[in-house]
Amino acid sequence: MNTSNVLDFADFQRRCGQLSVRQACLPAGIDPIDQAELDRLVRRRRRLDAGQALYRAGDAMSAVHVARCGTFKAVVPSAQGEATVVAFHLPGELIGLDGLGAGRHRCDAIALEPADVCELPYEALAEAAARLPKLRAQLHRVVGLGIARDMDHAALLMRRLAHERVAGFLDDLSRRYCALGAPPGGFRLPMARDEIAAYLGLTLESVSRSLTRLQEDGMLYVRGRRIEILDPPRLAAVAGSAA
Amino acid sequence: MNTSNVLDFADFQRRCGQLSVRQACLPAGIDPIDQAELDRLVRRRRRLDAGQALYRAGDAMSAVHVARCGTFKAVVPSAQGEATVVAFHLPGELIGLDGLGAGRHRCDAIALEPADVCELPYEALAEAAARLPKLRAQLHRVVGLGIARDMDHAALLMRRLAHERVAGFLDDLSRRYCALGAPPGGFRLPMARDEIAAYLGLTLESVSRSLTRLQEDGMLYVRGRRIEILDPPRLAAVAGSAA
DNA sequence: CGTAATCTTGACGAGGTTCAAAGGACGTGG
DNA sequence: CCACGTCCTTTGAACCTCGTCAAGATTACG
Incomplete structure (x- = not known):
């Protein structure tokens, strides 16, 4: 297996290199004029190592972030030490909407790999969205998709067997x-088994057993963090309904 | 038991009667000038019977709704008939944000009681929010709180025993x-046991048993849909952590 | 190459679901 | 106003999945 973390990261960088902010940050459909406006908003780029926090629960939400490369997990720190992962953020996906309500973040955002992040100051973004209808619609769409994803996540957690989750x-x-x-x-999983477990409401053992079972059923090939999906339709079928 | 459905509804109507849109629809903190603007946006009021749908999954999201009275459940209809409840909406809470992403609703919104709903046309609301910074901030706050609620819901579903949920x-x-x-x-539960179960990722039997157990432990009084909370701190303790 | 972290596998037990039936609440019609 | 039927809720017993504890295998990294 010659697909190490380092190689994957290099791969990400290569791919990210040709992405402008407009593509990476807010998927498709923004007016060219608005794009220039959006590019000007990007305050700075932060580089984070694996394990480093982009922000912590309780921090003031001064900006929204988008990873150009690197994956993040959003963790609600529990008093009892048992943290739950509420979301994984892939490159290009908005990070930090969890602070909208109270103006403070409700969870930690932690890099799973070396990451490169752009920062969009919240106030400036909101002001720009107010002026530019297309951008506004796009923002609403992205926020809505995030809400939809959370709903799917919640639905996934309920009434589903471990291997279905x-x-x-x-x-x-x-x-x-x-x-x-x-x-x-x-693809290569950027997260560990226990992080998947914390996201799915399972234990790492159950995740491991489920992966083995899905592999035995012939729809996956698993080796460590490397995943090959051999039968996408059947995987979707198992995921979607009682199978 | 003289607190029937009808009486409860009358009670709601009495209380709703003195609520202006500004209070009912978007909790606190809106500029008086903006309030007038907001009041003008309310297109119409709809009356719904128990079991009637405010909208269905797949419908175009043309407006956001707020119930003046009556409770709603948001249901993601599953292909297999096993629907999951992703949210309950009490009077005064925003309904219909689930359509933001695709412009179409992802779930059914169904009245649990006779309900009275105001409709805020989405485009007009977005346009007004663009002009009025205070209203915009307030809207963001409400959306953010909704996201936060979903996160709590997801966290509640994971790693928690039935009676804790x-x-x-x-x-x-x-x-x-x-x-x-x-x-x-x-208070009186507006929903049935199986609806609570679908919301918590349990069966109706488990919900029933949990209620019995919480009652036996002395922190609740349960009789059908009537709930008396005898020991709020202990209830919160059981809810919040491993007890 | 060796140590530590991560992942897999096994056995056992507790909690939850399923299947089944009885006990109440509510609404309708007499 | 009471009786009846339906729906909702509670309770019981057996089965099953998943969590826990514990060891072993594999991978990652210095």
Whole structure:
């Protein structure tokens, strides 16, 4: 297996290199004039190492972030030490909307890999959105998609067997990687088993067993963090309904 | 038991009668000038019977709704008939944000009681929000709170025992009723056991058993849909952590 | 190359679902 | 106003999935 973390990161950088902010930050459909406006908003780029926090719960929400490369997890820190992962953010996806309500973040955003992040100052973004209807619509769309994703996540957690949750998780991840322009069929998980477990409401053992089972059923090939999806329709079927 | 459905509804109407749109629709903190603007946006009021749908999954999201009275459930209709409830909307809470992403609703909104709903045309609202910074901030806040609620819901579903989920559900409901100005300590559940179960990722039997257990432990009084919370701190403790 | 972290696999037990039936609440019609 | 039927809720018992505890295999990294 010669697909190490470092190689993957280099791959990300190569792919990210040709992405302007407009493509990376707010997927498709923005007016060219608005794009220039949006590009001007980007305050700075931050580089983060794996494990570093982009922000912590309680921090004031002064900006919205978008990773150009690197994956993030959004973690609600529990008093009892048992943290729950409420979201994974792939490159190009908006990070930090969880602070909208109170003006303070409700969860930690932690990089799973070395990451490169752009910062969009919140007030400036809101002001720009007020002036530019297209941008506003786009922002609403992105926020709405985030809400929809949370709903799907909640639905995935309920009334679903362990292997169905894992199937749903992989199906979702796979689609998001495709949307990012990654080659379909296979990818490398940026997160550990226990982080998947914390996201799906399971234990790491159950996640591991589910992966093994899905592999035995012939729809996956699993080796460590490397995932090959051999039968996407069947995976989606297991994810979507009682199978 | 003289607190029938009809009486409860009358009670709601009485309380709603003195609420202007500004209070009912977007909790506190809007500029008086903006309030007038907001009041003008309200297109019409719809009356719905129990079980009637305000909208269905797939409908175009042309407006955002707020119930003046009556409770709603947001249901993601599953292909397999096993629908999951992703949210309950009490009077005064925003309904219909689930369509933001695709412009189409992702779930059914169904009245649990006879309901009275105001409609805020989406485009007009967005346009007004663009012009009025205070209203905009308020809208963002409401949306953010909705996102936060979904996160809490997701967290509640994971890694929590049945009676802890039920405790969390009742604690949340109780607080929301208080925020609405209802008398603290007790209320009548507008939804059936199986709807609670679909919301918490349990079966109706488990919900029933959990209620019985919480009652036996002395922190609740349960009789059918009537709930009296005898020991709020302990209920919150059970809800919040591993107890 | 060796150590530490991550992942897999096994056995057992607790909590939840399923299947089944009885007990109440509510609304309708007499 | 009471009786009846339907729906909702509660309770019981057996089965099953998943969590827990514990060891072993694999991978990652200095």
